[in-house]
Amino acid sequence: RKLPPGPISLPLIGNIHQLVYHVWKNKGVVKALTHFRQTYGDVFTLWLGPIPHVSICDYEISLEVFVKNGNKYKDRFLPPIFLHASENLGLVTSNGDVWAEMRKFALLSFRKIGVGNNLIEEKLLEELNARCAEIDSDSVNGKSVVHTSDFFDLTVGSVINLILVGKRFDDHNKEEFRGLKYILDSTADLFTVFDLTVPVWVLKRFFPQRYARIMKLQTEIYDFVSREAAKRYEMVQSGEYNLNSEDPQDFVEAYLVKIEEEKNNNMYTMKCLKHVIGDLWLAGQDTTATTLVSGFNQLVNNPEVIKKCREEILRLTENGTRSLKLKDRAESHYLNATIAEIQRHASILNVNFWRINHEPTVVKGYPVDSGSVITAQLGALHVNDDIFKNPDEFYPERFLENEKLINQVIPFGIGKRSCVGEYIARPVLFLASGSNIEANQKKVSDVW
């Protein structure tokens, strides 16, 4: 009675059986959540074991809860093994003062190093040019197949690495990236719902090999992505590298300056830097690359959308005599609508991270008791047919017909724990989509 409506739950397992059944019946978790939304309304409760999970599938209600009352929902509800492995350090898998400090620092230092404007524009265009030059030389040598996921994985990985540690992946170190991708994919394959729900002591005591493997892979990832930072730290210590506190070149430099400045603050340590970089890498690479791959699949299937985007881009770039720039965003109404539609469809987080509800509250007239967890359910929210008519259709025009609708697409989440990398991802999506459409003067199927 102290929660929004939902299916009747059983002792111990709650609604897990109904969720599993509807995922199977509807062929996907977003469709299953949509079924519960249609049955119980835009706010509903599912008991996953002993914990009630409240899902919100409407933008206005999410705004009310996570922005207007945002301070109440800062703590992320995390699988015990994640909290254990992160030791509450970093950005994604931390809560409390460490998270607040690292988030503030990340946003400030991104601004300082020019993310969101010229830096990202310059680096991304360089990266795309380099990657396309590889495709050109391959095609001269008779290779005509381009794997979009490899292409975007490496392009996005390179840009993120440049911002974080000042190094792109080129012919000499491409294998390093592949190595990292392999470890990331192995970790994703290893985790099961069981690992994510049982207490750590159960894993340690009854499944020691599994526990050891999870911890080993986690350590490998964090060591791998932070090894450039560790090298730089040693160079600073030995006097081989001088930190530029006024104009740091990348995220690591900004962080090392902060370590020097805050010697008495034990939050800024090399160990914490390792987790922060690891989290930025893990949260940023796959999400952005997958959005681009999904976008290009949509474009291949909708050539009339490409045609309209291209007409707009050619008009903005004086018939293609200059590159598309970030400053063109304000005038790129059709391209912006297309990217919003791509992100709405891409459904990157089918099930969003949960926040802890620490005190009893009221959401859309329903009481929500403390001890429950709550989230804006992004995937289901983006296919809410009360808001997006014919949600399965790929139709960018919907955002031109109703200009306010674009605000209801929130792929980066909402509130205090929304995506830190939004200012990296948005320019990447704009320039990577726009530049490729622009470059592609031939038949769509020739290239993608």
Ligand code: HEM
């Ligand atoms: C299209 C690309 C991306 C999408 C769709 C995306 C989406 C999201 C979402 C939905 C969240 C969670 C919000 C919540 O809990 O409600 C999140 C968190 C986060 N994202 Fe992204 N993201 C993208 C790119 C990036 C990039 C490029 C980076 C960094 C390089 C990044 C770093 C993070 C971090 C660190 C968090 C945790 C923030 C916190 O807990 O304070 N993301 N992202």
